[in-house]
Amino acid sequence: MPRAWLGETGTTWTCHCRWGLRPSKRGETPPHGTAVDDGDNAHHETGTEQGVDRRHTYAGQADDLIATARGVDSMYVEWRRSHRTGMRKTQEDINDRYAQSGVTRAYVSNVVPGFFQTPAYATALMEAITDFQGTPNDISEAVAARVARSRFLYEGGHRFVVLMEECVLRYRVGDAETMAGQLRHLLTVMPLPSVSLGVIPFTAQRTMWPLEAFYLHDGTRSVVETLTAEVNVVQPRELADYRKAFGELTKMAVHGNAARALIESAITSLG
Numbered sequence: 699m700p701r702a703w704l705g706e707t708g709t710t711w712t713c714h715c716r717w718g719l720r721p722s723k724r725g726e727t728p729p730h731g732t733a734v735d736d737g738d739n740a741h742h743e744t745g746t747e748q749g750v751d752r753r754h755t756y757a758g759q760a761d762d763l764i765a766t767a768r769g770v771d772s773m774y775v776e777w778r779r780s781h782r783t784g785m786r787k788t789q790e791d792i793n794d795r796y797a798q799s800g801v802t803r804a805y806v807s808n809v810v811p812g813f814f815q816t817p818a819y820a821t822a823l824m825e826a827i828t829d830f831q832g833t834p835n836d837i838s839e840a841v842a843a844r845v846a847r848s849r850f851l852y853e854g855g856h857r858f859v860v861l862m863e864e865c866v867l868r869y870r871v872g873d874a875e876t877m878a879g880q881l882r883h884l885l886t887v888m889p890l891p892s893v894s895l896g897v898i899p900f901t902a903q904r905t906m907w908p909l910e911a912f913y914l915h916d917g918t919r920s921v922v923e924t925l926t927a928e929v930n931v932v933q934p935r936e937l938a939d940y941r942k943a944f945g946e947l948t949k950m951a952v953h954g955n956a957a958r959a960l961i962e963s964a965i966t967s968l969g
Contacts, residue, residue: 773931774927774928775927775930776926777827777831780928781831781833784833784834784840785827785836785840786836786842786843789812789840789843789844792812792847793843793846796847796915797850799915800855801917802857802858802913802916803917804858804860804861804911804912805860805862805909805911805912805913805943805944805947806911807863807910808911809869810866811913812844813848814887816883818872818875819880820841821837824841825837826871851887851890851892851893852892855892857892858892860893861947861948863908865900867881867960868964874969878968881961881964881965882965884961896957897956898950898951898952899952902950903950904950905946905950909943909947910924911923914944917937918932918937919931919937920936
């Protein structure tokens with residue numbers, strides 16, 4: 699944990715958690731449970747319900763702060779920075795993340811997730827990203843690294859639970875042939891034992907609004923993709939919100955034959 703978060707003596711950490719010990723004279727043992735609350739005069743917590751509740755609250759705050767401190771270096775990763783030498787290295791790093799994940803729960807509202815992408819779809823998407831960011835063009839190597847991610851669908855006992863807004867089936871990434879090939883590939887991977895694919899129809903009654911794409915890895919990290927950065931969420935209370943959101947989105951999704959019908963309809967619309 700970075701020393702700057704804690705200070706030399708832990709005093710900074712104590713302040714973050716809103717904890718403090720009553721000052722004592724040299725040689726004097728502070729009374730058990732003595733605490734300072736937000737700068738007020740010292741008072742004794744002697745096991746009352748108020749004291750117990752406060753300690754539970756502080757413990758929860760400590761969990762969040764510990765998780766934040768451990769992940770601070772990688773919580774916000776700007777795409778242009780990670781792509782400064784091209785996209786291949788980033789794709790390989792993401793593959794390592796999937797190699798270590800048992801269950802990935804993915805919600806997508808913009809593009810097909812990388813582990814489902816065909817080479818043609820990935821190429822069209824990465825061309826657009828590289829042009830927009832103005833970063834070095836290593837698209838062929840980056841596409842190869844991204845497509846290699848699909849091996850986790852077939853080996854290693856990994857599990858992928860995916861929710862996809864119907865608009866993802868309709869957004870044209872690449873030409874009609876590229877899009878049709880991608881949609882047919884979705885039909886191919888749907889029956890795999892490692893895959894659960896649900897589609898949220900345009901006509902679904904929304905109990906949860908459309909969100910940015912996010913990927914929950916074993917429930918311990920949520921990777922959120924924005925226009926400019928990858929945001930890694932590790933705080934327990936925030937992870938609980940993402941798990942709750944995923945549960946609400948699942949209730950609106952259709953699976954099996956109903957999901958296949960939406961994919962087939964999107965293929966037909968391409969002409």
